[in-house]
Amino acid sequence: ELKVEQNPLFLSMQEGKNYTIYCNYSTTSDRLYWYRQDPGKSLESLFVLLSNGAVKQEGRLMASLDTKARLSTLHITAAVHDLSATYFCAATRIYGGSQGNLIFGKGTKLSVKP
Amino acid sequence: DADVTQTPRNRITKTGKRIMLECSQTKGHDRMYWYRQDPGLGLRLIYYSFDVKDINKGEISDGYSVSRQAQAKFSLSLESAIPNQTALYFCATSDLGQGQSDTQYFGPGTRLTVL
Numbered sequence: 001e002l003k004v005e006q007n008p009l010f011l012s013m014q015e016g017k018n019y020t021i022y023c024n025y026s027t028t029s030d031r032l033y034w035y036r037q038d039p040g041k042s043l044e045s046l047f048v049l050l051s052n053g054a055v056k057q058e059g060r061l062m063a064s065l066d067t068k069a070r071l072s073t074l075h076i077t078a079a080v081h082d083l084s085a086t087y088f089c090a091a092t093r094i095y096g097g098s099q100g101n102l103i104f105g106k107g108t109k110l111s112v113k114p
Numbered sequence: 115d116a117d118v119t120q121t122p123r124n125r126i127t128k129t130g131k132r133i134m135l136e137c138s139q140t141k142g143h144d145r146m147y148w149y150r151q152d153p154g155l156g157l158r159l160i161y162y163s164f165d166v167k168d169i170n171k172g173e174i175s176d177g178y179s180v181s182r183q184a185q186a187k188f189s190l191s192l193e194s195a196i197p198n199q200t201a202l203y204f205c206a207t208s209d210l211g212q213g214q215s216d217t218q219y220f221g222p223g224t225r226l227t228v229l
Contacts (some may be wrong), residue, residue: 031216033217033218035220041222041223042204042220042221042222042223043157043204043220044220045217045218045219048216048217088156088157090157092216101147101159101162101172102147102157102159102218103159104156104157104158105156106154106155106156107156
């Protein structure tokens with residue numbers, strides 16, 4: 001059974017600082033996704049990581065995937081207040097393209113303070 | 115216009131009532147999903163459908179049923195609502211066509227309260 005764990009679950013940062021959110025998954029996964037959710041809003045897709053060593057960057061966020069360690073990281077560089085949100089990782093295992101359910105972590109609530 | 119829409123956006127109902135949540139999409143995706151979100155628990159999959167003739171139970175399907183009326187429409191029903199079904203419900207769609215990443219795109223959510 002695929003399980004996904006994120007840590008930390010709560011993160012309070014100062015503006016300008018760097019930090020990393022970790023996402024561990026329990027069994028082999030073909031794809032790893034990162035989403036952002038603002039309070040009371042829907043989920044917005046940030047990154048999809050498809051292979052070992054994949055790295056994607058958008059602005060101050062960079063995501064990476066290590067399939068051997070079953071670990072994905074979301075690195076925040078020089079945090080700004082606008083990054084305050086809850087970040088979810090989700091993993092899926094696909095069998096021949098016919099199965100692909102997302103298993104979500106519990107989310108990391110990020111608060112960036114001046 | 116939004117690619118994935120959900121109706122209603124908010125609903126308050128009483129224990130024992132039947133309620134239907136509707137989801138429509140204009141993305142042309144074959145795959146559709148229903149999730150519920152509870153504080154501190156993340157999102158959990160209720161049902162999913164990979165095409166009109168394919169319906170599958172997710173992690174927490176008890177007490178729910180679904181109908182895939184068309185490629186673009188996927189409804190979630192609570193046959194007899196109970197208070198612990200109070201949650202935020204999301205519909206999502208994805209496309210695993212050639213060259214696609216199967217990224218799921220989420221609707222705006224329906225906040226359901228069962229009294």
